[in-house]
Amino acid sequence: xxxxxxxxxxxxxxxxxxxxxxxxxxxxxxxxxxxxxxxxxxxxxxxxxxxxxxxxxxxxxxxxxxxxxxxxxxxxxxxxxxxxxxxxxxxxxxxxxxxxxxxxxxxxxxxxxxxxxxxxxxxxxxxxxxxxxxxxxxxxxxxxxxxxxxxxxxxxxxxxxxxxxxxxxxxxxxxxxxxxxxxxxxxxxxxxxxxxxxxxxxxxxxxxxxxxxxxxxxxxxxxxxxxxxxxxxxxxxxxxxxxxxxxxxxxxxxxxxxxxxxxxxxxxxxxxxxxxxxxxxxxxxxxxxxxxxxxxxxxxxxxxxxxxxxxxxxxxxxxxxxxxxxxxxxxxxxxxxxxxxxxxxxxxxxxxxxxxxxxxxxxxxxxxxxxxxxxxxxxxxxxxxxxxxxxx
Numbered sequence: 001x002x003x004x005x006x007x008x009x010x011x012x013x014x015x016x017x018x019x020x021x022x023x024x025x026x027x028x029x030x031x032x033x034x035x036x037x038x039x040x041x042x043x044x045x046x047x048x049x050x051x052x053x054x055x056x057x058x059x060x061x062x063x064x065x066x067x068x069x070x071x072x073x074x075x076x077x078x079x080x081x082x083x084x085x086x087x088x089x090x091x092x093x094x095x096x097x098x099x100x101x102x103x104x105x106x107x108x109x110x111x112x113x114x115x116x117x118x119x120x121x122x123x124x125x126x127x128x129x130x131x132x133x134x135x136x137x138x139x140x141x142x143x144x145x146x147x148x149x150x151x152x153x154x155x156x157x158x159x160x161x162x163x164x165x166x167x168x169x170x171x172x173x174x175x176x177x178x179x180x181x182x183x184x185x186x187x188x189x190x191x192x193x194x195x196x197x198x199x200x201x202x203x204x205x206x207x208x209x210x211x212x213x214x215x216x217x218x219x220x221x222x223x224x225x226x227x228x229x230x231x232x233x234x235x236x237x238x239x240x241x242x243x244x245x246x247x248x249x250x251x252x253x254x255x256x257x258x259x260x261x262x263x264x265x266x267x268x269x270x271x272x273x274x275x276x277x278x279x280x281x282x283x284x285x286x287x288x289x290x291x292x293x294x295x296x297x298x299x300x301x302x303x304x305x306x307x308x309x310x311x312x313x314x315x316x317x318x319x320x321x322x323x324x325x326x327x328x329x330x331x332x333x334x335x336x337x338x339x340x341x342x343x344x345x346x347x348x349x350x351x352x353x354x355x356x357x358x359x360x361x362x363x364x365x366x367x368x369x370x371x372x373x374x375x376x377x378x379x380x381x382x383x384x385x386x387x388x389x390x391x392x
Contacts, residue, residue, distance in 0.1 A: 132326030146303040149323040214299040325350035333376035
C-alpha cells in the first residue's frame, strides 16, 4: 500500500458510511483504477464490512459499539491508541485494522437472526430472499430496496463509485438516491430500467407470464430486450412518467423455459447494454404496452402491511399467495382460475385470507401442511355468479 494508506482507508470508511463528497469519491475512484491490487483490497474490506452485518439495512448503526467488538478480536501484542473519535473515524480505524491483519475472526457484533444476510461472492454481493419473506436493503449509495419473496439481487462491491448497476430476478421496489452523474440501472432477463433519482417497482419472476415496471415518482427509461430464435438481439426503449406501467406479456413457451433465463450480467469487462449473450436463448412476447393512470399501490403494496388487489384473476392471486406465505397452491377446477377478485388484506395469515376468499367466491380450500387445494363450491356457484366477474 502507499504512504497515504490511512487517508485511503478513511475514504473507504466514508464510502461505506455514505459520507463522501463528490471530490472524495473521485480520489477513491482514481485509487481503485491505479492497480488491480487496490480493487482487491477494497473488495476484501467491503466484504468484511458486509459480513459483519453493517449492510443489512439497519439504520441504528453504533460505530462505538462496533469498535468495541473489533477490539475483542485484535491479536495479542498489537497496540492501537483510541481517542474520542467521530463515527467516521471509528469506521476508518476499524477498516485500518482489517488492512493491518489485526482481525483474527469474524466480528462479534451480529445482526438479529431474523435478518436476511447478504452472500458475498468474489467481487459481488448477492442478496436472496426466501419464499414467505421480504426484506429491506440499503445499498452503498444510500438507495433503499425492498425485495419480495423468492427474489435475488446482485451488485458489484464497488457499487456507487463509478456506476450503479445491479441484477434482479423476482420483484423489488426501489427508492433511488439522486445522482445525475451515475444512472441507476436495474437489469432483468428481458429489460433494463434506467433511473437517476426516483421510486419504482420491477416485477420479473422467471415463471410469470408478465413482466412489469411501475413508476411511482420521477422518470425512468426502460429498454426492452428480445432475442430471436436465430440469436439476434433487438431492443426498444420506452420512457415512463409517474403512474405509468410498462407491461410485457410473454407467451407460454417462453415461460415454460424460464429456468434458463438469467439477468444480463454486470461485470467490469462487459457492458450490459450491448452484450446480451447471457440472456434467455429465445424470448417471445405476445404484447408490450404502457398503461397510464395506474394505481401504483396495486403494484407496490406487497411491501407494506396493507396488501391491495383489484380485479385480479384467482390464478395470478394464487401465485402471489404462494410466494408471500411459502405455500403450494393447486386447483381442482380450471374454472376457478378465471374468477377475478378485489380486496385489501392487513397482516392476515394465509388461512385468514383463504377464509375470506371462501366467503367472497364459490371456493373451498383444504390445507395439507403447506399445500393448499382449491376446489369449486358448486352449490354456491349460482349465488356468487351474481356478484363476481367470471371471465373466460
